[in-house]
Amino acid sequence: MYEWIKAIHIIAVMSWMAGLLYLPRLFVYHTAAEVGSVQSETFKVMERRLLKAIMTPAMLLSWGLGLWLASLSHAWTMPWFQAKAVLVIIMSGLHGYLGVCVKRFTKDTNTKSSRFFRFLNEAPTLLMVAIVILVVVKPF
Numbered sequence: 001m002y003e004w005i006k007a008i009h010i011i012a013v014m015s016w017m018a019g020l021l022y023l024p025r026l027f028v029y030h031t032a033a034e035v036g037s038v039q040s041e042t043f044k045v046m047e048r049r050l051l052k053a054i055m056t057p058a059m060l061l062s063w064g065l066g067l068w069l070a071s072l073s074h075a076w077t078m079p080w081f082q083a084k085a086v087l088v089i090i091m092s093g094l095h096g097y098l099g100v101c102v103k104r105f106t107k108d109t110n111t112k113s114s115r116f117f118r119f120l121n122e123a124p125t126l127l128m129v130a131i132v133i134l135v136v137v138k139p140f
């Protein structure tokens, strides 16, 4: 049972990560599109669908199954898990911020540059590397 929950947890995390890595990249292209253009309106649909249909359900599933695993294994007390929890909370905050950006793009009120979104694109990568090392290597 535990191994099945873990497998589905990893599948959910991969779907969530795919969105966290792709959405800021869409923002990079969207900032270059003229307001009101066909491209800009197409990016709005792509961004909203990616967030609502894939990323948010995948995040909720990752959290639900991750907390289930933690309650079965009593991981709460382990330092690697506590460090992972902090990073996952930061990742969820990033998800929330990307949702704010989607809303701004929808209303054509984005003020951030493509350079900003290029930098933002690095955050989920760095968090993912640290989280996977913590959960697999368990260095402490």
Ligand code: HEM
Pocket: 006, 009, 010, 013, 017, 062, 063, 064, 065, 066, 067, 069, 070, 071, 073, 075, 088, 091, 127, 128, 131, 132, 135, 136
């Ligand atoms: C959303 C909140 C999350 C919670 C509460 C959570 C919790 C857990 C727990 C308790 C385990 C079992 C660890 C074990 O049996 O050794 C696990 C496994 C795993 N988690 Fe998460 N996790 C979350 C999100 C993530 C994220 C964002 C990633 C990657 C970016 C991730 C990657 C993994 C991997 C790769 C495993 C399998 C590790 C192994 O068995 O070797 N998790 N998670």
